Each structure stands twice: as structure tokens, then as C-alpha cells.
Amino acid sequence: MSATSSDAILSARGLTKEFFGFKAVNDVDLDVMEGTIHALIGPNGAGKTTVFNLLTKFLTPTEGRIVFRGEDITGVKPADVARMGLVRSFQISAVFPHLTVLDNVRVALQRKEGLATQFWRSNRLLGRLNEEAERLIDAVGLSAFSAHDAAELPYGRKRALEIATTLALDPPVLLFDEPMAGMGVEDIGRISDLIRRIAKGRTVVMVEHNLNVVADLCDRVTVLARGEILAEGDYATVSNDKRVREAYMGSDDE
Numbered sequence: 019m020s021a022t023s024s025d026a027i028l029s030a031r032g033l034t035k036e037f038f039g040f041k042a043v044n045d046v047d048l049d050v051m052e053g054t055i056h057a058l059i060g061p062n063g064a065g066k067t068t069v070f071n072l073l074t075k076f077l078t079p080t081e082g083r084i085v086f087r088g089e090d091i092t093g094v095k096p097a098d099v100a101r102m103g104l105v106r107s108f109q110i111s112a113v114f115p116h117l118t119v120l121d122n123v124r125v126a127l128q129r130k131e132g133l134a135t136q137f138w139r140s141n142r143l144l145g146r147l148n149e150e151a152e153r154l155i156d157a158v159g160l161s162a163f164s165a166h167d168a169a170e171l172p173y174g175r176k177r178a179l180e181i182a183t184t185l186a187l188d189p190p191v192l193l194f195d196e197p198m199a200g201m202g203v204e205d206i207g208r209i210s211d212l213i214r215r216i217a218k219g220r221t222v223v224m225v226e227h228n229l230n231v232v233a234d235l236c237d238r239v240t241v242l243a244r245g246e247i248l249a250e251g252d253y254a255t256v257s258n259d260k261r262v263r264e265a266y267m268g269s270d271d272e
């Protein structure tokens with residue numbers, strides 16, 4: 019097995035996942051460089067979600083290993099990798115529909131600081147919590163919705179709230195599984211801007227079907243097809259790759 023790249027914050031080597039003898043992911047080597055927005059793309063059934071679930075430890079690989087910040091995390095549980103700073107948004111960041119936006123973010127901050135179980139809380143601590151919550155709400159563009167119940171928010175705003183609750187953990191690496199799924203054009207633009215902003219000083223990995231979003235946002239793109247890496251590079255490079263076009267088109271037409 020080859021060594022992982024020292025500039026990579028997250029690496030996989032020989033990553034393989036079999037489901038009942040079928041290799042959904044086969045011998046994937048991946049390096050995510052610190053400070054980049056890295057996309058995993060590919061046609062339906064390519065293995066993107068499986069790779070994503072392997073990287074975030076929601077699935078255990080059949081073979082291979084995963085290294086995060088120089089530490090082998092192959093056998094580490096999802097909650098522990100989240101604590102180490104590798105956090106997936108949406109699935110993990112529970113939003114409570116009948117709490118306000120402000121309270122949702124406060125709960126997320128409290129959870130991070132381990133305050134939820136404390137009986138005694140100083141006013142100073144609560145004041146700091148409120149300030150931090152408001153800063154995060156502002157960062158995701160939800161200040162005008164602060165007092166609204168999460169359930170009342172339109173879809174794109176709900177996702178922004180989920181991002182705020184994820185940001186409460188201040189993770190150095192954020193992973194998104196199809197952040198634009200089910201969104202209209204306006205929300206896509208808004209969430210793209212948001213991801214671009216929050217990616218400053220962090221590393222972002224995203225599975226994304228919308229290639230315009232990938233072209234616009236991502237520094238590096240890994241193309242998967244039939245569980246293997248087909249191409250890698252910036253968007254211009256991979257989108258001009260004949261094999262990538264064939265995989266998407268299902269034919270070798272230009």
C-alpha cells in the first residue's frame with residue numbers, strides 16, 4: 019500500500035467496500051488537500067455515497083485504510099472522528115423543528131461545549147453563547163429568521179440552519195452529501211455562496227450531482243465510475259476527459 023501524501027488532511031488508500039460480494043468501491047486512493055473544496059462526482063451508482071460513508075466512518079471498509087491529519091482512523095467510530103474534526107453536515111446535525119433558529123444554534127453550541135448537562139450556568143457564559151449563536155446565524159444569512167421555528171423555514175433556509183448547527187462544532191473538515199439536492203436555482207446560489215464563505219480556513223468534501231455547482235465551487239474533482247477512480251484534477255481537466263464524458267453519456271460520442 020502506498021504512503022499517503024503529507025499535504026493531505028484526509029487520505030484513503032486501497033479503499034474497498036463489498037456488499038454481498040459486489041464491489042461498490044474498489045481500491046480507491048484519495049487525497050484531500052488541506053484548505054480545498056474537493057468534489058466527488060460520477061454517474062448514478064458510481065460509489066460516491068459509499069466513499070462518503072466510508073470517509074465519515076458510517077460504513078466500515080472491507081479493505082483499505084483512512085488517514086486523517088496523520089492518524090489512522092480506519093477503526094475509529096463516527097462520533098469520535100467528528101470529535102477529531104471530521105464532521106458531516108445534514109445527517110449528523112439534527113435540527114429541532116419546534117425550536118427557533120436561535121435556540122437550535124444555541125443547543126448545537128451547548129452540545130459542543132458540553133454545557134447541556136450543567137445545572138449551573140453563569141450569565142457570562144450564556145451571554146457568550148448568545149453572541150456566538152448570533153454570529154453563526156448571521157454567517158449563514160438567517161438573522162431575519164432568528165425567532166422563527168425551524169419548521170417554518172423554506173427548504174434552502176433549513177439547510178442553511180443545518181450548516182449553522184454544523185459550524186457550531188467549528189470543524190476543520192466539513193463533508194456534504196449532495197448539499198444542493200432538491201433545491202431551486204435561488205437556493206443553490208445562496209448555499210453555494212455560503213459553502214464558499216465557510217470553506218475559508220477549512221477543508222470541504224462534497225458529493226454533488228450538479229456539475230455547474232462543482233465547476234463553480236470546487237478546486238479539485240475526483241470522478242468515480244463503477245466504484246473506481248476514473249479521473250482527477252480541476253473541473254476543466256476532468257470535464258474534458260474522454261473517459262469521463264463516456265461514463266456520463268454512456269457512449270463514446272463527442
Ligand SMILES: Nc1ncnc2c1ncn2[C@@H]1O[C@H](COP(=O)(O)OP(=O)(O)OP(=O)(O)O)[C@@H](O)[C@H]1O
Pocket residue numbers: 037042060061062063064065066067068069
Ligand atoms: N447497503 C448496500 N447494499 C448493497 N448494495 C449497495 C449498498 N449501498 C450501495 N450499494 C450499491 O453500490 C453501488 C454504489 O452505490 P452508491 O450509492 O455509493 O453510488 P452513488 O455514486 O452515490 O450513486 P447515486 O448518484 O445514484 O446516489 C450501487 O450499485 C448500489 O446499488
